[in-house]
Amino acid sequence: MPAQDYIPIDSDWLGKAGSLWTTPWVDKPSDRVIVDPIILSHAATLYRKNAGYFYSNPDEAVRMVCGACELYDVTPVGHYLYADYWGADYGAEIKIQTNAPPGITNRPIKTAEDVDNFEVLSTEDLVKGPTLTTHYKALDTVKNEYPQMFAPITQLGGTMEVATNWASIEDVFMWMITEPELVDKLCVKAGDHMVNACRATAERYGANVMITGSVIASGDLMDREQIKRFSYQPVSRAVRKVLNAGAGPGVYYHLCGNHTDDFDLWKDAPMSPFTIVQIGYDGQNIFPTSKLVENFGDRCTCFGTVDTKLIDRGTPAQVYAQAKEQVIAGKDSPRGFILGTACECPTNAPPVNVHALVRAAKDFGKYEKF
Amino acid sequence: MDIKITEQADNLLKDNGVRKEEILDIIKNSESSGQKLKSKDGNTCIAKGASENLTIYAVYSASELLDVYTHKMNILGITGGEIKPVEYDDASDWICAKCGEVALERNVDMSYLGVTRPGPGLVCAKCGEMYVSAGMAKSTLKTAEAILEEKRA
Numbered sequence: 001m002p003a004q005d006y007i008p009i010d011s012d013w014l015g016k017a018g019s020l021w022t023t024p025w026v027d028k029p030s031d032r033v034i035v036d037p038i039i040l041s042h043a044a045t046l047y048r049k050n051a052g053y054f055y056s057n058p059d060e061a062v063r064m065v066c067g068a069c070e071l072y073d074v075t076p077v078g079h080y081l082y083a084d085y086w087g088a089d090y091g092a093e094i095k096i097q098t099n100a101p102p103g104i105t106n107r108p109i110k111t112a113e114d115v116d117n118f119e120v121l122s123t124e125d126l127v128k129g130p131t132l133t134t135h136y137k138a139l140d141t142v143k144n145e146y147p148q149m150f151a152p153i154t155q156l157g158g159t160m161e162v163a164t165n166w167a168s169i170e171d172v173f174m175w176m177i178t179e180p181e182l183v184d185k186l187c188v189k190a191g192d193h194m195v196n197a198c199r200a201t202a203e204r205y206g207a208n209v210m211i212t213g214s215v216i217a218s219g220d221l222m223d224r225e226q227i228k229r230f231s232y233q234p235v236s237r238a239v240r241k242v243l244n245a246g247a248g249p250g251v252y253y254h255l256c257g258n259h260t261d262d263f264d265l266w267k268d269a270p271m272s273p274f275t276i277v278q279i280g281y282d283g284q285n286i287f288p289t290s291k292l293v294e295n296f297g298d299r300c301t302c303f304g305t306v307d308t309k310l311i312d313r314g315t316p317a318q319v320y321a322q323a324k325e326q327v328i329a330g331k332d333s334p335r336g337f338i339l340g341t342a343c344e345c346p347t348n349a350p351p352v353n354v355h356a357l358v359r360a361a362k363d364f365g366k367y368e369k370f
Numbered sequence: 371m372d373i374k375i376t377e378q379a380d381n382l383l384k385d386n387g388v389r390k391e392e393i394l395d396i397i398k399n400s401e402s403s404g405q406k407l408k409s410k411d412g413n414t415c416i417a418k419g420a421s422e423n424l425t426i427y428a429v430y431s432a433s434e435l436l437d438v439y440t441h442k443m444n445i446l447g448i449t450g451g452e453i454k455p456v457e458y459d460d461a462s463d464w465i466c467a468k469c470g471e472v473a474l475e476r477n478v479d480m481s482y483l484g485v486t487r488p489g490p491g492l493v494c495a496k497c498g499e500m501y502v503s504a505g506m507a508k509s510t511l512k513t514a515e516a517i518l519e520e521k522r523a
């Protein structure tokens with residue numbers, strides 16, 4: 001669908017959504033908590049397209065996302081990204097899938113020698129590479145067609161996520177036991193890569209918001225010491241470097257999965273004035289927003305979550321009930337609060353469930369602190 | 371101490387809206403109180419001073435002014451309230467000259483236009499003095515200040 005097939009964004013809505021979106025960052029009073037259900041390929045389903053179509057057409061993808069933001073009345077930002085970034089730049093193959101985000105195969109690092117010989121690409125080379133070429137096609141479309149919905153985001157994940165896009169997860173986990181120093185090396189390289197990638201976005205758009213954190217490195221797969229060594233420490237070093245290199249100022253710590261045993265580490269992760277922390281799960285349960293605010297509320301902006309499994313397979317009433325509890329616990333968090341989903345909105349989630357999430361924010365997310 | 375101000379340093383002063391006497395005063399005060407950061411090789415120092423709503427830093431050697439930078443965000447204190455040990459290598463390349471302690475890379479609360487948020491700082495765990503590095507101030511804080519000015523207007 002070319003640009004002329006979309007209706008222009010309602011400017012009244014955009015003004016109001018923009019004001020709700022500004023509040024958690026700069027404490028400028030507005031009416032209520034904004035919702036960010038992390039809409040990516042889910043937007044395509046609203047246009048009767050699939051994830052494969054979404055990721056094959058980055059310019060159309062962001063048009064769909066921007067349209068979906070208005071439809072649902074959520075954060076007015078045209079996102080485009082997927083988890084398996086950065087493999088293709090180093091020789092992996094990327095596979096577009098019909099009903100899921102792209103996946104990578106044939107990762108470039110296969111042996112311990114490959115780790116030693118692996119060279120991180122420069123900022124210049126990354127800009128010419130497949131990941132940023134596609135990513136910037138999407139971002140440029142937002143900037144040109146929906147300038148008020150533009151945010152210069154760089155999708156990284158943490159060091160373990162970048163590392164497992166270079167080497168297979170099986171190999172990395174095996175090395176963690178047999179040759180942990182090798183994984184240290186890999187994580188240092190992943191950190192250097194993160195800095196170069198953030199530089200590229202900051203140079204292109206004048207600022208950058210890095211999506212980092214710990215996804216594979218969660219309590220489901222790693223223990224606290226492993227998360228500390230291979231994720232928290234190298235990620236912290238990389239974020240410091242990014243901020244020092246002028247490749248910030250946005251820092252988004254996306255702690256996906258279970259972080260019961262390591263969430264407290266991240267309280268001291270390097271933060272800029274525009275830092276947000278989102279934690280997915282506490283054991284098997286959704287991470288309670290009360291616990292998030294108790295630990296991070298006096299530090300940075302908090303992102304409270306509703307279980308993506310519930311968004312995908314629950315009823316609107318279940319989504320609404322969980323969202324109500326989370327938004328009441330978080331709305332007056334001293335340094336700002338956003339309500340969203342534990343991870344990206346599932347591609348085929350029922351739209352009524354996203355609506356239920358937003359309704360809960362409208363019904364129970366009115367600010368009392370202003 | 372006779373600090374030379376080159377033409378280049380003079381331009382930096384102008385860019386930052388800082389007067390020559392002001393920066394020399396900041397250096398003089400730091401030298402007499404000992405309250406400054408010193409590089410590990412001892413050749414470079416960072417002195418900090420304040421003027422109205424601006425925090426001003428002088429980076430200097432024994433003979434000349436090397437760099438000048440400023441930030442408008444006002445440092446309030448350690449994020450989270452106190453300096454506790456963290457579980458990563460937080461040692462910076464700088465030493466608190468007064469205490470002889472390595473300055474730590476820690477988040478510090480900063481306030482500007484009524485908004486308080488964390489920012490990356492350099493902190494002496496012994497005397498509690500807080501600084502911001504040139505890299506952070508010139509990039510991250512500059513951008514943050516511009517966003518706050520735009521959004522809080």
Ligand SMILES: [Zn+2]
Pocket residue numbers: 466467468469470471494495496497498499
């Ligand atoms: Zn000291």
